[in-house]
Amino acid sequence: MDLRHTRRLFVPDRLKAGTPLTLAAEPAHRLIHVLRMREGDIIRLFNGHDGEFAASVTNLSKKEVALRVEEALRPQENGPDVWLCCAPIKKIHFxxxxxxxxxxxxSEIQPILTQRTQIRDVNGDRAYLLCREAAEQSERLAVPAIGAPVTLDDMVSVFPPDRALIVCAEWGNADPIWDALQQPALRAFSKAAILTGPEGGLTADELETLRHRPHTFFVRLGPRILRADTAALAALVCWQAIQGDWKTIG
Amino acid sequence: MDLRHTRRLFVPDRLKAGTPLTLAAEPAHRLIHVLRMREGDIIRLFNGHDGEFAASVTNLSKKEVALRVEEALRPQENGPDVWLCCAPIKKIHFxxxxxxxxxxxxSEIQPILTQRTQIRDVNGDRAYLLCREAAEQSERLAVPAIGAPVTLDDMVSVFPPDRALIVCAEWGNADPIWDALQQPALRAFSKAAILTGPEGGLTADELETLRHRPHTFFVRLGPRILRADTAALAALVCWQAIQGDWKTIG
Structure with a gap:
């Protein structure tokens, strides 16, 4: 059976082939009203731990949905380990x-408060729902973790030494991202974090402080000014294409 | 004088240092109500032909703005020649x-109607305004041209032979984009067009037809399913980083 186009749902429950599963109010609501599933329909489930499974809808009521977990479709795999450390920006762009x-x-999104960050609150629940939906639609097997906002200083002070920090800088000493990602010093790290500033960028002070950190790489994303969200996505694209899992597909 | 943070405005008029310029209703409205300029303020102007100029606001009235074009700041340069041929998608994502x-x-955006294209109308005026605003904010010296929608067949039948066609394919024979962009056969082309399908992608028929075209390169953008807009941007990012003007910055 080709299940490629079957709808997917993230559930918090453990998944095991051949077992029944009862969905609580919120996923049940989505299954009925958003995905418009009916009894007998097949859906795909994932939970971030057990891989992906087919499941059949065995019973629907207003507040509860009973499923039967059928065969395992894909084992769990967590993909490349790359964080996005980003200043919060205006809601539509965030x-x-x-x-x-x-x-x-x-793999993880960490909101960072910088000197020019205007927006200092992040609605974590809303952010999680957006990421969950994107994970369901993009065939991921996990929803990225979303951290509570921290200051840039705090981020730097606890930053793990086994992870490259890639700083998107609009000006100053920075290598074109393609060159930077080819450098053996950067390629030596299998884990990375991409840091992007708010609209207006990081300040000269902030860049100077970062410059004294080890394992920190400054990259430029072309001659035009990119919005903060465009810059973050462009850096992630380049990292995935060169160092991540875009090279290893069949 | 550091004019880096001065607001920018695209105008349809010719620009020449030392000459007066009267803005018509629409740009005048934007200058007053959107950019909130006042008499004596300095603004930067570009028109897609003459480069970028500083200009001072000499007179403001409700419907008309008088400017004086001051010194030239940057000569015109048109940047890499890369088209985006994209199926129209839901408004917010388009x-x-x-x-x-x-x-x-x-450099040019060409809406393409494919077999799975649900949305067949493009509001060209709206599209132009969005692109113009993005050009103003990103320090570009020109607004990309936007074509009227054409079918994929029509596009292919008049496609110029001196331009590489890069097709984003979700499945089938396609190289990881980073590998594809390194191939001498593709690097031989200084001009390129990136083709992306609608949600649901191009059909097997469409891919098969494209496979028989010369100078056509099929690329994959990793193992996850990307939204149509994400795919278009990811391909553009990779092209600019490797073949475009992201390598030549100071």
Whole structure:
């Protein structure tokens, strides 16, 4: 059976072939009203741990949906380990950034408060729902984790030493991203984090502080000024294409 | 004088240092109500032909603005020659695609009607305004041209032989985009067009037809399913990073 075009749903429950599963109010609501499933329909489920499974809808009521988990379709795999550390921006553009970063396979999104960050609150629930939907639609097996906002100083002070920090800089000393990603010093890291500033960019002070960190690489994304969300996505695209999982497809 | 953060405005008029310029109703309205300029303020102007100029506001009235074009700031340069041939998609995502393609330096946007294209109308005026605003904000010196929608067959039948056609394919024989863009056969072309389908992608028939064209390169953008707008932007990013003007910045 070709299940490629079957709808997908993230569920918080453990998944095991041949077992029944009862969905609680929120996923049940989505299954009925958003995905418009009916008894007997087949759906695909994933939970970020157990891989992807086919499941059949065995019973529908207003508040509850009973499913039967059928065969396993894909084992769990977590994909490349790349974070997006991004200053929050205006809602419509932040939504775009969350959705597209998820499609592009980001593993974790960490909002960063910088000197020029105007928007300092992130609605974590809303961000999670956007990322979950993007994960469902893009065939991912996990929803990216979303951190609570931290200051740039705090981020830097606890930043893990085994992860490259790739800073998108609009000006100053920075290599074209394609050159930077080819450097052996950067390629040595299998884990990376991409840092993008708010509209207006990082300040000279912030860039100077970052310049003294080890394992930090400054990249430029062409001669034009990109919106903050465009810059984040462009850097993620380049990283996935060169260092991530875009090279290993069949 | 550092004019880097001065607002920019596209005008249809010819620009020459030391000459007066009267803006008609629409640009005058934007200058007053959107950019909130006042008499004596400095603005940057470009028209897609003459480069970028500083200009001072000499007189404001309700319907007309008088400017004086001051010194030339940048000579005209047209950037890499890359088209985006894209199926129209739902408005909010098409808007994102237009805006970000402009930031990423696309030279021409050509809407393409494919077998699975649900949305067959493009509001050309709206599209132009979005692209113009993105050009103003991204420091471009020209607004990308936007074609009237044509069918895929018509596009292919008049497609210029001196331009590589890069087809984003979700499945079938296609090279990872980074590999494809390194191939000498593709690098031989200084002009390119990126073709992306609607949600649901191009059909097997369409891909088969394209496969028989010369100078046509099939690329894959990783193992996840990307939205049509994300795919278009990802392909443009990779092209600019490798073949376009992202390598030649100071």
């Amino acid at each position: 939504d775009t950034m969350l959705e597209k970063a998820t499609e592009l396979g980001v | 808007d994102t695609m237009l805006e970000k393609a402009t930031e990423l330096g696309v």
